[in-house]
Amino acid sequence: MSEITQEQVTHLASLARIALTPEEIVSLTSELGSIMDHVATVTEVATPDVPATSHPIPLQNVFRDDVVGQTLTAEEALAGAPDHDGSRFRVTAILGEEQ
Amino acid sequence: MAKLMDYDRALELFEPVLGFEVHIELSTKTKMFSDAPNYFGGEPNTNITPVDLGLPGSLPVVNGQAVRYAISLGLALGCSIAPTSRFARKNYFYPDLAKNYQISQSDEPIAFAGSVEVELPNGRMFTVPIERAHMEEDAGKLTHVGGATGRIQGAEYSLVDYNRAGVPLVEIVTDIIYGAEADAPELAKAYVSTIRDIVVGLGISEARMERGNLRCDANISLRRRTPEGEPPAPLGTRTETKNVNSLRSVERAIRYEIQRQAAILDDGGTITQETRHWHEDTGQTSAGRPKSDADDYRYFPEPDLLPVVPSAELIEELRAALPEAPAIRRRRLKAEWNFTDLEFQDLTNSGLVNEVIETVAAGAAPAAARKWWTGEIARTANAQGVDATTLVTPLQVAQLVALVDAGTLTDRLARQVLEGVIAGEGTPQQVVDARGLAVVSDDGALIAAIDEALQSQPDVLAKIRDGKVQAAGAVIGAVMKAMKGQADAARVRELVLERATALPE
Numbered sequence: 001m002s003e004i005t006q007e008q009v010t011h012l013a014s015l016a017r018i019a020l021t022p023e024e025i026v027s028l029t030s031e032l033g034s035i036m037d038h039v040a041t042v043t044e045v046a047t048p049d050v051p052a053t054s055h056p057i058p059l060q061n062v063f064r065d066d067v068v069g070q071t072l073t074a075e076e077a078l079a080g081a082p083d084h085d086g087s088r089f090r091v092t093a094i095l096g097e098e099q
Numbered sequence: 100m101a102k103l104m105d106y107d108r109a110l111e112l113f114e115p116v117l118g119f120e121v122h123i124e125l126s127t128k129t130k131m132f133s134d135a136p137n138y139f140g141g142e143p144n145t146n147i148t149p150v151d152l153g154l155p156g157s158l159p160v161v162n163g164q165a166v167r168y169a170i171s172l173g174l175a176l177g178c179s180i181a182p183t184s185r186f187a188r189k190n191y192f193y194p195d196l197a198k199n200y201q202i203s204q205s206d207e208p209i210a211f212a213g214s215v216e217v218e219l220p221n222g223r224m225f226t227v228p229i230e231r232a233h234m235e236e237d238a239g240k241l242t243h244v245g246g247a248t249g250r251i252q253g254a255e256y257s258l259v260d261y262n263r264a265g266v267p268l269v270e271i272v273t274d275i276i277y278g279a280e281a282d283a284p285e286l287a288k289a290y291v292s293t294i295r296d297i298v299v300g301l302g303i304s305e306a307r308m309e310r311g312n313l314r315c316d317a318n319i320s321l322r323r324r325t326p327e328g329e330p331p332a333p334l335g336t337r338t339e340t341k342n343v344n345s346l347r348s349v350e351r352a353i354r355y356e357i358q359r360q361a362a363i364l365d366d367g368g369t370i371t372q373e374t375r376h377w378h379e380d381t382g383q384t385s386a387g388r389p390k391s392d393a394d395d396y397r398y399f400p401e402p403d404l405l406p407v408v409p410s411a412e413l414i415e416e417l418r419a420a421l422p423e424a425p426a427i428r429r430r431r432l433k434a435e436w437n438f439t440d441l442e443f444q445d446l447t448n449s450g451l452v453n454e455v456i457e458t459v460a461a462g463a464a465p466a467a468a469r470k471w472w473t474g475e476i477a478r479t480a481n482a483q484g485v486d487a488t489t490l491v492t493p494l495q496v497a498q499l500v501a502l503v504d505a506g507t508l509t510d511r512l513a514r515q516v517l518e519g520v521i522a523g524e525g526t527p528q529q530v531v532d533a534r535g536l537a538v539v540s541d542d543g544a545l546i547a548a549i550d551e552a553l554q555s556q557p558d559v560l561a562k563i564r565d566g567k568v569q570a571a572g573a574v575i576g577a578v579m580k581a582m583k584g585q586a587d588a589a590r591v592r593e594l595v596l597e598r599a600t601a602l603p604e
Contacts, residue, residue, distance in 0.1 A: 011395070015190070015395055015397065017192055054185060054400030054401075054402070054406070055400075055402065055405060055406070059405050060183075060405050060406045060407070060408045061405070061406075061407060061408055061409075062160065062161065062404075062405045063160070063161050063162070063163030063166065064129075064134065064160040064161060064162055064163060065163060065164075066127050066128045066129050066162055066163065066164035066165075067128065067129065067134060068128055068129050068134055068135070068136045069129075069133075069134030069135070069148070070134075070148070071135050071136065071145060071146060071147060071148055072144075072145075072147055072148060072149065072152075073145065074142060074143065074144045074145050077144040077145075077147055077152060077261070078144065080154075085244075085258050086143070086258075087142055087143045087144050087145070087260075088143045088144060088242070088258035088259055088260050089144070089194070089258065089259040089260075089261075090256055090257075090258055090259075091194045091256065091257050091258075091259055092256055092257075093243065093245070093254040093255055093256050093257055
């Protein structure tokens with residue numbers, strides 16, 4: 001059985017900026033635990049000589065030449081923005097700072 | 100205003116322990132993961148593509164040139180290049196990146212385990228251990244509107260320009276640095292200056308601190324000294340000072356933090372683990388975001404990008420193309436330019452070695468190039484609180500030196516011309532023409548002025564004729580004044596003595 005705790009779910013929710021009710025925390029703890037258990041079945045077939053992989057297809061070194069392409073105009077960039085001021089996006093004041 | 104302990108006293112009680120994170124913006128033509136121009140400035144939100152806005156369906160592709168630059172930098176830092184490195188998502192919510200994550204590298208950086216030789220102003224050589232150098236993307240620029248100071252506190256809203264989002268960065272992270280002792284502030288400055296020299300030498304970044312091409316976050320903690328024979332005290336809590344945008348600030352910020360932390364610890368207080376912001380105007384740091392081990396970026400491998408596996412051939416090709424290391428280059432230049440230890444040390448400390456190199460390349464004599472950069476230009480920069488490199492270009496300085504060499508300008512006039520160039524009045528020649536500053540080399544005009552001065556001071560004339568040559572000073576002064584300083588004093592003196600005997604009784 002997975003070791004997902006309610007504290008972990010609460011922490012994850014706060015990192016993801018998702019407000020959860022106490023009931024949701026309980027049910028998600030159980031659901032996430034089941035998902036973890038299900039994914040963990042992979043470890044049953046993964047022997048130590050199988051390296052961890054981050055990509056299903058064994059490709060590497062896919063690079064782009066350093067050549068300028070087509071850019072968006074400011075109008076296009078802002079087309080889906082809820083608010084803007086001149087050619088800049090306008091966002092609510094954030095209580096925080098760059099990471 | 101925070102309480103500060105005397106610096107020497109702080110060093111008696113505590114050992115400063117340092118660590119630096121330096122971000123370098125690479126000067127590729129395009130961004131790290133998109134083919135938008137790598138150009139920050141101009142009309143906001145025009146140098147962007149759907150990738151830079153994180154629009155649905157857009158996919159990043161790695162800029163091969165940025166990878167080569169990063170490998171070159173890793174090699175120049177004496178690092179090993181990872182046989183396989185990977186990109187990772189660093190998740191956080193802040194509107195400086197539209198995706199809600201930054202593509203960075205976490206546990207598989209492209210370069211790791213190196214070191215950099217740094218020379219301190221007192222001649223001490225120090226080896227700074229490098230933990231890693233990794234690739235990532237820069238964030239967009241936020242402007243906070245409203246509130247009293249335009250700062251984030253009290254802001255009503257923020258405006259976002261994503262032109263800088265996705266600009267390729269290499270972040271260089273040092274290991275913990277012990278042993279700097281009282282040299283800690285100078286080491287910080289010398290380290291950043293050396294990194295700047297390295298990236299400029301590699302030609303991979305503009306490395307202008309005032310433009311944010313090179314940014315330094317300085318970590319510092321204090322460890323209480325213990326009597327000999329006792330085990331060392333545990334490491335102290337560190338702070339991370341950001342917003343240090345000049346070499347001078349790096350040095351000042353470290354000194355300030357040592358004095359501030361020492362005062363708190365000596366009073367029995369504790370240091371809060373936090374980011375601190377450096378304020379250039381007041382020379383202080385202020386508390387920013389509290390940092391804790393709970394900072395959880397939930398790094399995971401970037402599924403949209405593939406591993407970077409540089410071939411041994413590529414690495415060796417880039418290694419072979421590396422320029423001289425700054426320390427070796429300095430030794431060579433000092434010999435070539437025939438500078439004394441003191442002269443070269445002065446120049447190194449000013450951080451203007453590259454400017455002198457370029458000025459010499461543009462035709463000036465090394466001694467003259469050094470004199471102007473570390474003298475008048477550095478003084479003006481200091482007075483204005485800006486970086487000397489922003490005031491004039493090496494070519495302009497070389498042109499100024501050429502005008503002095505040609506006898507068009509005296510040193511005094513050249514200083515006025517420099518002032519004009521700094522004020523944006525054009526090239527040295529244009530300033531000479533516009534301000535009419537050239538030396539009066541027409542002997543006729545000088546002789547007329549000299550004769551007039553001699554005739555209006557007959558007592559002086561008599562003294563000179565009696566062989567009291569030092570009396571000529573009064574006449575020279577009058578002539579220089581009449582010429583508005585635009586004459587060569589040595590030539591005026593020659594002519595005064597000549598005319599004193601030539602004039603009729």
